[in-house]
Amino acid sequence: MxxxxxxxxxxxxxxxxxxxxxxxxxxxxxxxxxxxxxxxxxxxxxxxxxxxxxxxxxxxxxxxxxxxxxxxxxxxxxxxxxxxxxxxxxxxxxxxxxxxxxxxxLGRELLRDPHFPLRAARELGVDLDYWPPQYLRARPR
The missing domain is CATH 3.40.50 (Rossmann fold)
Incomplete structure (x- = not known):
């Protein structure tokens, strides 16, 4: 391989x-x-x-x-x-x-919640410098 x-x-x-x-x-x-x-x-x-x-x-x-x-x-x-x-x-x-x-x-958890990574970052106090453009207006402040 x-x-x-x-x-x-x-x-x-x-x-x-x-x-x-x-x-x-x-x-x-x-x-x-x-x-x-x-x-x-x-x-x-x-x-x-x-x-x-x-x-x-x-x-x-x-x-x-x-x-x-x-x-x-x-x-x-x-x-x-x-x-x-x-x-x-x-x-x-x-x-x-x-x-x-x-x-x-993550497998099934991403099927249940495709936004898990964004939610996880917020819950863990990580300020991501990237959000998909279509979600910027919904980004928590």
Whole structure:
């Protein structure tokens, strides 16, 4: 992949850190493969989990996949993003500030609230120097 895209573009890899199956794929195996991928030229790792094996129980809760990102980032010494029911600006901010991941990726929360990044910046006291032009009149003062 690195040879194909060159050095100008980042290579991001999304991993399922576990399949939640007894004796199945786990975070230790994911960390090992992440190290190999980094050695082959990958730059960044988005850590998710599950959805691969039927009949497993996934313990859903706020930030339930963040520990996987934290573990894989530490074990493989690679930059990672966290996902998994990250739904508030404060929660996302804490993941980064606490050093649990290098970035937070949002999926369903952006489907529910496409303006989440703008709202998060406001709630966290960040004054953005960019707002889409069509939203400038609605920008909080």
């Amino acid at each position: 690195r040879d194909t895209v060159g050095d100008e573009l980042p290579v991001l890899v999304r991993f399922s850190a576990t399949d939640w199956a007894d004796d199945g794929w786990d975070a230790e195996q994911t960390a090992k493969v992440a190290g190999w991928a980094q050695a082959a030229g990958a730059d960044f790792f988005d850590i998710s989990s599950g959805g691969l094996v039927g009949g497993v129980r996934i313990p859903l809760g706020p930030g339930y996949q963040v520990p996987f990102a934290e573990q894989i980032g530490a074990d493989a010494d690679v930059p990672v993003s966290a996902v998994g029911l990250i739904t508030t600006p404060q929660q996302a901010d804490a993941v980064i500030r606490d050093g649990r991941a290098d970035a937070v990726m």
